[in-house]
Amino acid sequence: MSDTTSRALSLLNLLQTHRHWPGAELASRMGVTERTVRRDVERLRDLGYRIESSPGAAGGYRLEAGSAVPPLLLTDEEAVAMAIGLRVAASQRLVSGPETTLTALAKLEQVLPAPLRRRVSALAEAVQPTGLNAGAAVSSEVLGDLALACRDGERVRFRYTAASGEVTVRRVEPHSLAPADRHWYLLCWDLDRDDWRTFRVDRLADVQHTRVLFPRRELTPDQVEEFITVARSWVRQPVEADAVMELPLDEMRAWFGQWGQGAEAEDAAHTRWPVGGADWRETMYGLSWIPAGVEYTTDLAEPSRGEVREMLERMLRALAAPPPPPRVAGR
Structure with a gap:
C-alpha cells in the first residue's frame, strides 16, 4: 500500500471516530501539514465520501452522510460486532430480504482474518435472542456460501441427508434462499434430476464451489413461494396415506405442478401419490384435488378411514334431502 493511500485511510479512520476535527489537530495527529490534509480530504471526496469543511479558527472537517454508501473502514472490534449481528439476523429472520442479510454476512466474513472469524463463531454461538422460535441449527458459513452462489449464479456441489436418512451428493444451480417456519x-x-428441487439447509453439508457460472432461470415471486410452501409440507404428518390414481405420471404432474412432488409411476397408466395432513380432514382435502373423473384407491388407515366415510355419508344424505325452507325475512 502506498504512503498516500495509507495516509488517506488513516484520515478516514479519524474522521469516522469524531463528529468534528479541527484541521490543525488532524495535521498534528497524522504528522503532516494542513495542506496535505486538504489534499487527502479531496482524495476521499473523489472516492465518494462526503466531507464538509468550514474555514476559520473554529473550522475543520466532518464526515457527513452522502447519497451513496462509500467503502467503510472498520476496526477489528467493529467488524466482529457487525458479523455477529448479521449472523443473528440471518439465523433468526429478523429482517426482510434474507438473501441481503446473508450476502452482507458472506462479504464481511470473506475478508475477515482467520482469528477474527474464529472470534465471530465463538461469540455468535453464545448470542441467543429470546422470544424467537429457533429451528434446526444452520451453519452461517453454509448460508453465506449458498447466498453468494445464488447472487453470482455459480453451480455448487453438496452432500444432502434426506429425512429418510439417505445421503446423496447433489449438483445444483442455486436460485434463492428463503426462511419458512423455523x-x-x-x-x-438440480442438474442430475433436470428439475427444480428444494432442500432444507440444515441437512446440507460440504458445500463446494465449482467456479462454473450458469445463466439464471427466471421464476416469479409467486412461483418461488409455491416451491417453498410445497417444501414445508414435506414433513411427516400425523395422518398420511397413498393414493393410487388411474392417471399416467406425466399427466398427473401436469395437473398438480409442484404439488405432485413425491409421486411415482405405479405402472404406465397409474400413479402413486403420497398425501397427508394434521388430521383426516386435511388428508381428505388433499385427496379432493385428484382431477374429476379420475378413479383412485387409497390406503388411508383407521380410524381416519371410518371418520372420512361417516362424514361423506352424512354429506350425501344432506345433499339428497330436500333443502331447508328459505329464511323468513326479519328473523
Whole structure:
C-alpha cells in the first residue's frame, strides 16, 4: 500500500471516530501539514465520501452522510460486532430480504482474518435472542456460501441427508434462499434430476464451489413461494396415506405442478401419490384435488378411514334431502 493511500485511510479512520476535527489537530495527529490534509480530504471526496469543511479558527472537517454508501473502514472490534449481528439476523429472520442479510454476512466474513472469524463463531454461538422460535441449527458459513452462489449464479456441489436418512451428493444451480417456519430452504435447479428441487439447509453439508457460472432461470415471486410452501409440507404428518390414481405420471404432474412432488409411476397408466395432513380432514382435502373423473384407491388407515366415510355419508344424505325452507325475512 502506498504512503498516500495509507495516509488517506488513516484520515478516514479519524474522521469516522469524531463528529468534528479541527484541521490543525488532524495535521498534528497524522504528522503532516494542513495542506496535505486538504489534499487527502479531496482524495476521499473523489472516492465518494462526503466531507464538509468550514474555514476559520473554529473550522475543520466532518464526515457527513452522502447519497451513496462509500467503502467503510472498520476496526477489528467493529467488524466482529457487525458479523455477529448479521449472523443473528440471518439465523433468526429478523429482517426482510434474507438473501441481503446473508450476502452482507458472506462479504464481511470473506475478508475477515482467520482469528477474527474464529472470534465471530465463538461469540455468535453464545448470542441467543429470546422470544424467537429457533429451528434446526444452520451453519452461517453454509448460508453465506449458498447466498453468494445464488447472487453470482455459480453451480455448487453438496452432500444432502434426506429425512429418510439417505445421503446423496447433489449438483445444483442455486436460485434463492428463503426462511419458512423455523427452517431455511434452498431453491435450485438440480442438474442430475433436470428439475427444480428444494432442500432444507440444515441437512446440507460440504458445500463446494465449482467456479462454473450458469445463466439464471427466471421464476416469479409467486412461483418461488409455491416451491417453498410445497417444501414445508414435506414433513411427516400425523395422518398420511397413498393414493393410487388411474392417471399416467406425466399427466398427473401436469395437473398438480409442484404439488405432485413425491409421486411415482405405479405402472404406465397409474400413479402413486403420497398425501397427508394434521388430521383426516386435511388428508381428505388433499385427496379432493385428484382431477374429476379420475378413479383412485387409497390406503388411508383407521380410524381416519371410518371418520372420512361417516362424514361423506352424512354429506350425501344432506345433499339428497330436500333443502331447508328459505329464511323468513326479519328473523
